[in-house]
Amino acid sequence: MTTLSVAGLxxxxxxxxxxxxxxLEVRSGEVHAVMGPNGAGKSTLGHALMGHPGFEVMNGSAxxxxxxxxxLPTWRRAALGLFLAQQHPIELxxxxxxxxxxxxxxxxxxxDGSDRGSLIERIARAADExxxxxxxxxxxxxxxxxxxxxxxxxxxxxxxxxxxxxLLDELDSGLDIDAMRxxxxxxxxxxxxxxxxxxxxxxxxxxxxxxxxxxLTELRPDRVHVLVRGTIVESGGPELALTLERTGYGPYLEGxxx
Numbered sequence: 235m236t237t238l239s240v241a242g243l244x245x246x247x248x249x250x251x252x253x254x255x256x257x258l259e260v261r262s263g264e265v266h267a268v269m270g271p272n273g274a275g276k277s278t279l280g281h282a283l284m285g286h287p288g289f290e291v292m293n294g295s296a297x298x299x300x301x302x303x304x305x306l307p308t309w310r311r312a313a314l315g316l317f318l319a320q321q322h323p324i325e326l327x328x329x330x331x332x333x334x335x336x337x338x339x340x341x342x343x344x345x346d347g348s349d350r351g352s353l354i355e356r357i358a359r360a361a362d363e364x365x366x367x368x369x370x371x372x373x374x375x376x377x378x379x380x381x382x383x384x385x386x387x388x389x390x391x392x393x394x395x396x397x398x399x400x401l402l403d404e405l406d407s408g409l410d411i412d413a414m415r416x417x418x419x420x421x422x423x424x425x426x427x428x429x430x431x432x433x434x435x436x437x438x439x440x441x442x443x444x445x446x447x448x449x450l451t452e453l454r455p456d457r458v459h460v461l462v463r464g465t466i467v468e469s470g471g472p473e474l475a476l477t478l479e480r481t482g483y484g485p486y487l488e489g490x491x492x
């Protein structure tokens with residue numbers, strides 16, 4: 235079992251402190267949702283954990299199975315099993331999907347490059363599960379893709395790379411209802427694989443960053459955390475997301491939603 239532990243994490247952007255002492259622990263087979271209004275610091279949390287250079291960690295710690303993440307470059311964090319599904323995936327002209335996945339698996343020592351045909355088949359199967367054409371395997375990553383297609387491609391990479399912990403930064407943004415269900419169900423399969431994880435991998439742990447409960451109707455959370463003004467102000471079970479759906483974030487903002 236893999237555990238992502240975050241303790242006292244304080245993060246600044248451009249000299250302004252955004253996160254003020256975040257404490258979280260996410261294990262394999264668990265889904266934790268971080269919900270909050272715009273500007274609360276939700277995306278800052280994901281980017282800081284993944285090592286984006288624009289986010290300065292001022293204090294605290296983040297470890298994966300006891301190994302310090304904050305002193306590592308982004309590629310090394312990914313190689314250890316941390317994955318970030320970005321809110322706005324970018325185009326990678328000239329980089330085919332199969333090349334990106336192959337290089338990522340090699341960095342994790344999960345693929346030696348010898349059986350390319352088998353890898354292509356794995357990617358094609360995952361594409362089919364997510365409603366993407368098999369030709370996507372040989373296409374440049376995200377080039378010409380719609381916002382929804384890019385989110386499906388992020389999910390495809392997650393499914394094939396089999397990370398230990400996935401950070402989902404507003405994965406539901408830009409997805410219609412059907413696409414959101416397909417994406418959420420594919421991730422749910424990695425989290426709760428009914429006793430047989432794909433390709434023998436351990437169950438996935440998820441930290442899902444979202445505004446709304448709609449993603450969580452398919453990707454069932456074990457814990458929900460409310461992040462307001464850079465601080466987790468309440469944590470609870472999945473019923474907390476339903477409460478937020480009814481009340482919004484007003485009770486945590488003293489009635490000021492702006």
